[in-house]
Amino acid sequence: MNSKLNIPLLFLLLFFFHGACRAPLHYLSAEEMHYEEGKSGKTTLAGQCRYWKHYATDTLIHDQPPLxxxxxxxxxxxxxxxxxxxxxxxxxxxxxxxxxxxxxxxxxxxxxxxxxxxxxxxxxxxxxxxxxxxxxxxxxxxxxxxxxxxxxxxxxxxxxxxxxxxxxxxxxxxxxxxxxxxxxxxxxxxxxxxxxxxxxxxxxxxxxxxxxxxxxxxxxxxxxxxxxxxxxxxxxxxxxxxxxxxxxxxxxxxxxxxxxxxxxxxxxxxxxxxxxxxxxxxxxxxxxxxxxxxxxxxxxxxxxxxxxxxxxLAGSKQRAKLRPDYCRYDSSAGRLLYGKDTLVIEGQHDMRGDLTIGRNTVVRLHCELRMAAGSRILLEPGSVLILDNCKIYNACGEKWKGIAAMKSRKNPGRVILKGESRILDTEETDRPAVEEEP
Ligand SMILES: [Zn+2]
Structure with a gap:
């Protein structure tokens, strides 16, 4: 084979390899999120968080209830x-x-x-x-x-x-x-x-x-x-x-x-x-x-x-009887949310894998999302994650990685917090501002 042809091909391959597998990530700090004051949906949501439909069929996070x-x-x-x-x-x-x-x-x-x-x-x-x-x-x-x-x-x-x-x-x-x-x-x-x-x-x-x-x-x-x-x-x-x-x-x-x-x-x-x-x-x-x-x-x-x-339901007698595998990270349990219309997720959910908000997708989360230790939420360019009276945390006293945006000069993913929303239990200390995704 001609060695002169090989060198540009090698660069091309390296470029694609880098592009496909090394998307730079940036974990968002509290200062980089947007806080919106205004009307709280709390009164209507109090009952909604336990509504059976969010747990049997009508759930975007899981196709069916977690085992x-x-x-x-x-x-x-x-x-x-x-x-x-x-x-x-x-x-x-x-x-x-x-x-x-x-x-x-x-x-x-x-x-x-x-x-x-x-x-x-x-x-x-x-x-x-x-x-x-x-x-x-x-x-x-x-x-x-x-x-x-x-x-x-x-x-x-x-x-x-x-x-x-x-x-x-x-x-x-x-x-x-x-x-x-x-x-x-x-x-x-x-x-x-x-x-x-x-x-x-x-x-x-x-x-x-x-x-x-x-x-x-x-x-x-x-x-x-x-x-x-x-x-x-x-x-x-x-x-x-x-x-x-x-x-x-x-x-x-x-x-x-x-x-x-x-x-x-x-x-x-x-x-x-x-x-x-x-x-x-x-x-x-x-x-x-x-x-x-x-x-x-x-x-x-x-x-x-x-x-x-x-x-x-956090703190329920039924939840206390469960084998607590909902906190164990499972890389195969990741989920990509993608859609043209705003995706609204209600109810209380245990996320064992990573949650990715797809490109230009808007997701509105209510109630509670519990992230397994070591898991993260990933924002693709143009995505918006709205927390509307939503708490994201780890349910077993451990740490999850936090919310990371894929680097985009024009349109990075954003997080908007409304009402009494909180993001807790993230790994924050000793982390470089930009991480390379292996
Ligand atoms: Zn009976």
Whole structure:
């Protein structure tokens, strides 16, 4: 090859290489941002920041809600003789399987039965449970057995005494505040022998703990099909009831009566299953997780949005139970926002990667944006980032890089702060004014 031709080619390549991969960046200081006084949108926004739509479908930052992993542990309440519930070996296997089965349901949202002929979108729930040991106890596996004659029996007619009281959680709760405690209780055996006793599987759910009744009793009950095969009502059966109570813990209400805060969950006769007797339960059988039915495997966009709003809300009990991976930087979780019209982002968001505001794009942010440690916001030339009563910060006491503008002599990206907007937790010290992007 002619060496004379090679030299200009080399310069050309170097020029392109430099242009493509080394865009000079400039991190903006507080003095370089524009502060606008004037009307604050705070009053209208207070409710908007928690509106479910910003968390289920209508979000520009994430295509779908971020996957939330809820830390849980499992407590078996047994009598002192150990005859009321599972033995420890079987119990451990049951607990693990129960969490597995519950996660199967969370990961497979299904179309709603009601209203009949509906076209309610089927969105992924993006919620998982994780059995979480107590790190301060060596060998702990997050599964516990308690032998207590006073707190282990459930009696339908005396529910308020030990069912709703939370006494089990107060005495035996582990990882309180950070781990959601699941208690498995059984019916009082003497009551069950009475023909008038209502042996109904029951449960209760609060943000710190949930309780379900009858997992051991059900595991000893068998279903025999037409071929004569038998199957016990094991963890697959109780996982539905567990998820219903977890739905309460995550902020959902029953849907069959009254308004549960969602327009896409119709009131219904709360049928357990199809009856084929000419009554309303011939057709109007719900399969929603928050009704009492044999399916409990459907969640609507509003229900998903409401749970994720609670997971996103700073300081909420639901958020405190999450595995805090929302603060860990993930370079693959970056997002480019680009558009001709102003993009308005509401709600509270956890950003695990870098956020880029595209060329000549205007983005208006409300509420809160939490940036993972080491992440940054990048402004392409001509872009404008408006913070309208918006706080940007790191939610885990760490530092994020801050807002950087790509160098542009004519039209550098700008930041405008309105109302009570703040930018906190940025790496500011010891940084050169201009950084070269590798
Ligand atoms: Zn309920």
């Amino acid at each position: 939330r992993t809820v830390r849980v542990n499992v407590h078996f309440m047994n009598n002192r003789a150990g005859t009321l519930s599972f033995g420890e070996e079987e119990g451990r296997a049951y607990a693990r399987d129960l969490i597995y089965q519950a996660n199967m349901l969370w990961s497979r949202n299904t179309p709603m039965n009601l209203p009949l002929g509906n076209h309610t979108p089927v969105l992924p729930a993006r919620i998982r449970l994780e059995l979480t040991p107590d790190p301060s106890k060596p060998g702990d596996d997050g599964i516990y057995f308690h032998y207590d004659d006073s707190l282990s029996y459930y009696n339908f007619y005396e529910q308020s005494k030990i069912f709703y009281s939370g006494k089990q959680f107060k005495r035996y709760g582990t990882g309180k505040g950070k781990v959601l405690n699941i208690f498995l209780m059984e019916h009082f055996p003497d009551s069950m022998r009475s023909p008038t006793y209502r042996k109904r599987n029951n449960g209760v759910g609060f943000p710190d703990w949930v309780m379900v009744i009858g997992s051991y009793t059900e595991s000893r009950r068998y279903l025999v099909n037409e071929q004569g095969d038998s199957m016990s009502f094991g963890s697959w059966f109780m996982a539905r009831l567990l998820n219903h109570e977890l739905g309460h813990a995550f902020g959902l209400h029953h849907t069959w009566r009254g308004f549960d805060g969602c327009d896409d969950t119709p009131r219904n006769p709360n049928c357990w299953n199809y009856t084929h007797n000419g009554g309303p339960c011939d057709s109007l059988v719900s399969n929603n997780m928050m009704d009492y039915n044999t399916y409990q495997n459907a969640l609507t966009p509003c229900q998903i949005g409401r749970m994720h709003a609670n997971f996103a």
